[in-house]
Structure formats: structure tokens, C-alpha cells
Amino acid sequence: MDRSTTDAFRELYRATYDDLLVFVERRVHLAVADDVVAEVFLTAWRRFADIPAAHDQARAWLFTVAHNVLRNRYRSDDRQQGLALRVVREPATHPGPEADGVAARVDLVRAWQRLSRDDQQVITLTAFEGLTGRQAAQVLGITRPAFSLRLLRARHRLRQHLQAATPAPHRPHPTATPETGASR
Template sequence: MTTSRAADPTTADPDSAFRELFEATYDDLLLFVERRAYHAVAEDVVAETFLIAWRRLDEVPKPLGEARAWLFTVARNVLHNRQRSDQRQQSLALRVLREPDAPNSTEADLAATRIDLMKAWQRLSSADQEVLTLTAIEDLTGPQAAQVLGISRPAFSLRLLRARRRLRQHLGQRPNSEATNVPAPAGPSRRGGSA
């Protein structure tokens, strides 16, 4: 194990300096993250950590021990950001579907609902997730969210309506659901319709 990444970091080319850092620290970094997350998540976190290291290579300390500590710090921050994002997505599904006059639920009911919501959320397209996230998590108004997506406000409202409908449909497809055989409403309620 070496104590420095390169004999003269000012003359070493960035590609070889990064390659040396990667080879010297990858296994340790992966084990560090795996102790805190699932393997599939750990690989993504390590990849993102090395991407940050590549972009900020001049900030990575030169001694290997200090570089490892720097990478561990970055990986820990990446993992925390990812966990916060996952929690926001779970909260989003609850906020989108919460009914104001729903009766108080037991903890078991809430846990089952959360699992169902996570499964339904995963079945949504990334476009639907983005539309719902902009309003429920990012707290943007309709016009602000439309601006972010580069579309008109009516187009955004339509996308949001459809994304909410699809999320409810996915929830309606869960097993043992009361709503399994009940079709989703097709649109606004009829007022004063003809006989």
C-alpha cells in the first residue's frame, strides 16, 4: 500500500492520477458504503462518489490515507442525499393521495399504505414521477412547474391530472383492495345531466 498517489502531483496527468486513486480505494470505499446500504445502492453511491472525485480531482488530498477519508466523506454525503430523496418520494405519494377527511388509521394500516404507495410509485413513468415531484415535493405552483418543464400551464395541469390518475390506478390494482373492481372516475362529476 502506497502512502501517496503520485510522486509529483503537479506533473502527473489527471487520468493516471485518478486511475491510481480509483484502484487504491475502490474496494475500501465499496465496503464502507455497503455497511450502510444495500449492495445495488452501494455501487451507485460509489460510482457517484468517484464522479465527484473526478470533477474535483484537484481538491482530493494527495496522501492516500487523506484521500480515502475525503472519499468516505463524499460517499457518506451522497448516501444521505439519496436517503433524503427516497424519503421525499415516499412522502410525495402520501401527500398526493391523502384525503383530508380520511379516518385515523392504525400503524399497520399506514405501513401497508406506504408499501402500496411505493409499489405504485415505482410503476409510474419517470415523466409522471417528475410532474408529481415538482408540485408535491418541490412545492412549486402550477405555473412554476410548467416553466421548469418548458410547457404551458394548461399542458402541465393536464399532465399532473393524468399522473395523479395513473398513480391512483396503480394503487387500485393492489391485491385485496376494495377498489379493485371499481373503475376510476372518468372525469368531473356530471351536473344536471339529462334523463
Template sequence: MNRTTADAEAAFRELFEAVYDDLLVFVERRTDLVVADDVVAETFLVAWRRLDDVPDPLDEARAWLFTVAHNLLRNRQRSEQRQRKLALRILREPGGDTGGEADAAAAHVDLVRAWRHLSPADQEALTLTAIEDLTGPQAAHLLGISRTAFSLRLLRARRRLRQHLRQLPDAEPAPPPAPARTASPGGPA
């Protein structure tokens, strides 16, 4: 059913006011508070975009919104799982290092920090193989480059990631290095 803009806004407002609190409690029971707010907001965004798909009786609309929220939560969990898998796959590459729970958590934090230092092209190469599970030839085809070019890109991206991981300080970033001193003629080296 197509509604006028005023009718759509009124229907959405009524739905929002009737279901928001219950939906928030539903989502909060399944995740932390910060994520719950995001999921509920995304749920109502879906409802607004698909307002014609939302069932008319309030009970059915409520169930529809709970289903959307549940699916959004599952999608988030899958995304987080893919990120963890990426961290583990990259760390298992030669030069990677895994240990106990605490070591794995520290490695994940370090990986996130190192990831931020990579170029978008390096991130893309690693993501296509580690998260999207594409083979080298498939990723090369997707990017429109040769298999060899992709293999080199992936190799270099892994190398740079490992290099960033090795260079990360234990806590806060270290101050920039002092300028290199050059020996003056006749002075100490």
C-alpha cells in the first residue's frame, strides 16, 4: 500500500512510539548497550525504508521489527566473527605469532592498530583473501589485474602488515625519532 508522506510519517511515528522501548530491551538482552542503540536505530531505519512491508496490526508490526533487529544482530555477529578470523589468519601467516587468550587479545588490538597503517589497496588485498575467501585468481579477476600482480600485491600487503605489527609499541605511540646526526669532519662519529 502506498501512503502519502504525511500518512507515512504518522504511521512511522506511531510504530516508533509503540515499539521502541520494548525493542530496545529486547536488543539490550542480546548485546551491550552501545551496540543495542545502533541496532535499534538501524531497525527503525529499515522500517522507514520498507514502511509498506511493515504489517498493519501493531502486534505483527512489533514481531516484524523484532525479526529485523534479530537479523541485524546476527549480521553484526558474523561481521565481528569475520574480523576475528581475519586476525587469526593473518597472524598464522609466517612471521605471525599466537599464544594464550591474553596474547590473542593483545595481538588483536595490535592488528587493529597495524591495519590502520595499511593503504586501502593493502587492506583490500588482505580482505579479499582472508575475509571474502576468494582465491588469488578470483581476487585478481575482481580487481581487473593479472594473477601475478595480485600475488605480488598480497605478498607485499602481508609483509607491510607484519612490519607494522613488529613496529607497534607496547602502549602509546613512541615520539618521532630524532633527526639523524651526521658526523662532522674531524669530529666524533
């Protein structure tokens, strides 16, 4: 590689490393995330001529490579980790106003875990990674309309799981009075 290409690669690395690392850390154990990102940039170095010149397109290209590296790792290691939300669970010493927030987070985690890996992935690409629909479709190797349909269905399933996890509001039952035995 000549000097200008090396400089362009360094700039691409600086501009995208943190985003790629976060993307990968959401999918694999933190101990292997650096290795996955290193593999992505090794591929980028070897195939630098294939990377689009526009920053947004180059970023999407790198996310596509990361997606493929992760997919290969899942296959070869037979991992079922997929995408997961990591929530620190601290036991509450007393119920307080934050109890509802904790319950909502627990419900969200449970609903998220009930989604398929594919559903988790399409939601994560747009919600957490900030990719456009076009870029996310490119990462997955599908058309923009196909991605939009997958995202719509994944969001619908997440809402269904959340609704199923949310208990119905408590309604007090009438009580009987000792004198009459009738309800008040």
C-alpha cells in the first residue's frame, strides 16, 4: 500500500473502531470482541480497494464484514449467545419509585430474550447501532424493502412479548362483611 492508502486506512480505523467494538460487544463475550474487530480490520486492510470511498458507505461495509465474521464465529463455535441485553440486577432493599423502572427493564429483558436472533439483530442495527434502513439492509445482505418488513415484524413481536409480560392491573376483590356475608 502506498502512503495515501495507509493514511486513508488509519483514518477509517480511527473513525469507526469504537462503533464497531460496541456493535461486536453487544453480540459476543467481551473477551473475544477485540479479536472480532481485529479480524474485521484485517479484512478491511486486505480488501481496502473494495471499500467504498464515502464514509457512510465505508462504515456500512465494515459492519457487513463484522456481521459476517460474527456469523462465521457462531457457526464454527456453535454459540447460541446471539444478541442479548446485559442488565445488572441488584436486589432492591426496599421498594421505591425506581421499582417500576426495574420491573419494566426486567420485562424488556425477558421480552428481548424471547425474540429470535434475527429479530434482535434487525432491531439492534437501527436502534443501537444507528444505521439507516439502507445501511442495515446492506449489512444483512438483503434489499431495503426486505429489511423494512423484517424490522416491522420484529418490532411487532417485541411489542407482543412485552404485552404478554406486563401483568394486568390489580383490581381489588369485594370483601364480605361479617354481619351479612354480602359484598360491600
